[in-house]
Amino acid sequence: MATAAARWNHVWVGTETGILKGVNLQRKQAANFTAGGQPRREEAVSALCWGTGGETQILVGCADRTVKHFSTEDGIFQGQRHCPGGEGIFRGLAQTDGTLITCVDSGILRVWCDNDKNTSSDPLLELRVGPGVCRMRQDPAHPHVVATGGKENALKMWDLQGSEEPVFRAKNVRNDWLDLRVPIWDQDIQFLPGSQKLVTCTGYHQVRVYDPASPQRRPVLETTYGEYPLTAMTLTPGGNSVIVGNTHGQLAEIDLRQGRLLGCLKGLAGSVRGLQCHPSKPLLASCGLDRVLRIHRIQNPRGLEHKDEPQEPQEPSKVPLEDTETDELWASLEAAAKRKLSDLEQTQGALQTRRRKKKRPGSTSP
Amino acid sequence: MAKAGEKSSSSWKKSLKRKAAAEEIQEAAGAGDGATESGVQPPKAAAFPPGFSISEIKNKQRRHLMFTRWKQQQRKEKLAAKKKLKKEREALGDKAPPKPVPKTIDNQRVYDETTVDPNDEEVAYDESTDEFASYFNKQTSPKILITTSDRPHGRTVRLCEQLSTVIPNSHVYYRRGLALKKIIPQCIAREFTDLIVINEDRKTPNGLILSHLPNGPTAHFKMSSVRLRKEIKRRGKDPTEHIPEIILNNFTTRLGHSIGRMFASLFPHNPQFIGRQVATFHNQRDYIFFRFHRYIFRSEKKVGIQELGPRFTIKLRSLQKGTFDSKYGEYEWVHKVCAYCFKKLIFKVWDKRVGGERASGIANGCWA
Numbered sequence: 001m002a003t004a005a006a007r008w009n010h011v012w013v014g015t016e017t018g019i020l021k022g023v024n025l026q027r028k029q030a031a032n033f034t035a036g037g038q039p040r041r042e043e044a045v046s047a048l049c050w051g052t053g054g055e056t057q058i059l060v061g062c063a064d065r066t067v068k069h070f071s072t073e074d075g076i077f078q079g080q081r082h083c084p085g086g087e088g089i090f091r092g093l094a095q096t097d098g099t100l101i102t103c104v105d106s107g108i109l110r111v112w113c114d115n116d117k118n119t120s121s122d123p124l125l126e127l128r129v130g131p132g133v134c135r136m137r138q139d140p141a142h143p144h145v146v147a148t149g150g151k152e153n154a155l156k157m158w159d160l161q162g163s164e165e166p167v168f169r170a171k172n173v174r175n176d177w178l179d180l181r182v183p184i185w186d187q188d189i190q191f192l193p194g195s196q197k198l199v200t201c202t203g204y205h206q207v208r209v210y211d212p213a214s215p216q217r218r219p220v221l222e223t224t225y226g227e228y229p230l231t232a233m234t235l236t237p238g239g240n241s242v243i244v245g246n247t248h249g250q251l252a253e254i255d256l257r258q259g260r261l262l263g264c265l266k267g268l269a270g271s272v273r274g275l276q277c278h279p280s281k282p283l284l285a286s287c288g289l290d291r292v293l294r295i296h297r298i299q300n301p302r303g304l305e306h307k308d309e310p311q312e313p314q315e316p317s318k319v320p321l322e323d324t325e326t327d328e329l330w331a332s333l334e335a336a337a338k339r340k341l342s343d344l345e346q347t348q349g350a351l352q353t354r355r356r357k358k359k360r361p362g363s364t365s366p
Numbered sequence: 367m368a369k370a371g372e373k374s375s376s377s378w379k380k381s382l383k384r385k386a387a388a389e390e391i392q393e394a395a396g397a398g399d400g401a402t403e404s405g406v407q408p409p410k411a412a413a414f415p416p417g418f419s420i421s422e423i424k425n426k427q428r429r430h431l432m433f434t435r436w437k438q439q440q441r442k443e444k445l446a447a448k449k450k451l452k453k454e455r456e457a458l459g460d461k462a463p464p465k466p467v468p469k470t471i472d473n474q475r476v477y478d479e480t481t482v483d484p485n486d487e488e489v490a491y492d493e494s495t496d497e498f499a500s501y502f503n504k505q506t507s508p509k510i511l512i513t514t515s516d517r518p519h520g521r522t523v524r525l526c527e528q529l530s531t532v533i534p535n536s537h538v539y540y541r542r543g544l545a546l547k548k549i550i551p552q553c554i555a556r557e558f559t560d561l562i563v564i565n566e567d568r569k570t571p572n573g574l575i576l577s578h579l580p581n582g583p584t585a586h587f588k589m590s591s592v593r594l595r596k597e598i599k600r601r602g603k604d605p606t607e608h609i610p611e612i613i614l615n616n617f618t619t620r621l622g623h624s625i626g627r628m629f630a631s632l633f634p635h636n637p638q639f640i641g642r643q644v645a646t647f648h649n650q651r652d653y654i655f656f657r658f659h660r661y662i663f664r665s666e667k668k669v670g671i672q673e674l675g676p677r678f679t680i681k682l683r684s685l686q687k688g689t690f691d692s693k694y695g696e697y698e699w700v701h702k703v704c705a706y707c708f709k710k711l712i713f714k715v716w717d718k719r720v721g722g723e724r725a726s727g728i729a730n731g732c733w734a
Contacts, residue, residue, distance in 0.1 A: 017488070017495070231696070249700060266702075269702060270698045289699075
């Protein structure tokens with residue numbers, strides 16, 4: 001059961017009780033996987049990332065400072081590794097070239113050797129990033145480049161093969177109109193594909209774009225959304241916009257070319273903890289503190305595709321949707337979505353969007 | 367005019383109706399000599415042009431008359447249909463089809479997917495390790511601080527005093543314009559477990575913030591229909607110092623569980639049945655009704671109850687993880703109103719219900 005089921009899970013979600021859930025959207029089922037057999041709050045999942053070598057392995061960072069390897073093919077936890085040092089939970093996990101990169105809340109970034117034979121407890125490299133880190137993200141194009149940012153911890157880009165100083169250190173924006181210093185709180189970072197730019201979303205409801213290639217260390221673009229801290233961000237398949245979520249469960253798509261709000265997505269009632277877009281299809285998976293995983297359709301029309309109630313405090317991270325399914329699966333998923341699962345689907349007019357949506361046939365409520 | 371005078375013998379309205387009908391016939395038929403016929407003949411079925419509705423009559427009096435006549439006719443037809451149906455049922459006897467169930471708002475409700483299954487292990491584990499675990503494991507006993515918004519008026523102050531008699535081990539403090547974020551660390555240092563803030567607007571209490579203290583969730587409610595003790599009719603004497611029992615009705619969904627546990631953790635574990643007092647939180651369609659009663663068993667099946675204590679209705683607006691921090695806190699649930707799906711929203715808002723053992727009456731209701 002576990003083998004077949006594990007492979008066909010489209011979305012992987014980590015929870016606060018330490019359970020890793022694989023959700024099969026086609027069959028609308030969720031499967032629970034725990035390392036120890038019983039859920040434990042000490043193993044609360046704080047970071048998730050794919051392992052190297054395709055999407056067959058997931059690295060799960062837990063609150064007790066262990067990183068567990070989970071194989072999606074076999075559906076079991078294969079091994080774990082204790083990563084001590086520093087205080088706080090994992091804020092970023094990455095894997096490259098047989099090494100594991102971890103970053104914790106207090107700012108200790110460590111690179112560990114990840115071979116099975118050599119699980120020594122000494123890190124290969126240690127960097128001090130600054131206290132109060134909220135996110136560490138690896139550049140998918142250059143695996144040895146990572147970016148970190150946090151509360152009163154400006155955005156820094158590090159080259160792990162280079163020197164101990166950051167490659168790029170962002171500068172705070174100018175003082176505001178009252179001549180007061182603008183506080184910094186980078187909650188999430190993303191690397192924009194195709195260029196060296198970075199996008200961050202802050203706890204002071206700003207979205208900023210930085211360009212290390214330009215001589216300007218201040219943000220190249222800055223927009224605000226809402227009045228609540230933005231907690232999660234993801235890039236859309238087009239590469240021109242990001243979707244951000246805040247602590248009130250409001251999701252918004254923001255265009256990065258002009259800094260404009262393209263539209264909002266409805267449905268979430270709690271703080272957004274994890275967002276992930278499909279790499280090619282306009283689908284977004286979102287989870288939050290309201291314990292529900294939702295799949296949204298981003299365009300044409302904008303609406304809710306599927307809602308899954310796992311009855312668990314949904315904490316963070318989602319891992320990207322697997323791309324191994326054939327198109328038939330997705331087509332059948334979309335056909336299934338036409339059946340109304342909840343009345344939150346198929347919104348006629350999401351707020352503030354210019355795209356006129358055509359109502360899909362067969363989707364009117366009974 | 368002369369005609370009206372003649373017909374004043376029978377009921378005036380009827381005659382007027384006839385006259386009105388007659389006039390209609392005149393208009394419709396276009397006949398010119400209604401004078402003699404109108405008084406004598408009963409009103410014929412008026413030959414109105416098709417597509418004519420009563421609302422097109424310009425004369426208000428006549429329009430009203432036509433309408434009342436139409437209504438009476440409808441009522442007659444309905445009664446006749448009912449009688450006929452009843453006769454048919456009697457005639458069929460046992461073979462009659464079952465009576466159709468009337469449509470009510472509660473019937474039309476869409477099933478809420480978040481209703482908790484009592485056997486769900488994940489939820490059970492989650493609840494056994496959440497912020498209220500220390501209360502439910504009997505490691506801490508509640509100590510409540512009740513306060514208001516700044517400069518409260520009489521009603522709010524009296525409500526706080528009455529609440530403190532209802533909730534054991536609670537203390538009322540005057541707010542004095544202090545910031546909640548500064549009060550909370552002091553409360554934690556003095557080992558308070560919960561903080562209740564009653565918000566006031568225009569001299570009436572209209573909001574309630576309930577914050578579980580060490581680092582627990584904060585619930586923000588909207589309060590309405592507040593009745594103080596003297597406004598409650600046929601009430602009993604003031605509540606005694608005995609610890610009351612608690613009834614939590616209809617808190618079935620996951621959100622309902624959290625809120626229900628929050629309310630339960632306000633009261634000490636060991637209800638004193640000698641006091642025969644009970645506090646009820648009854649959830650119906652997302653409104654929670656709070657009542658405080660004293661009960662007495664007159665026989666095995668009959669209970670007498672006396673309402674004591676204040677009474678109010680609250681509705682959850684948001685549940686925030688962590689202590690009070692409305693700007694930067696993370697919300698577990700926020701009440702959102704969809705502008706254009708009102709009707710459905712009434713049914714789909716998270717209805718907080720719990721596996722209902724509750725029947726009517728207050729026999730043996732205790733939150734164990």
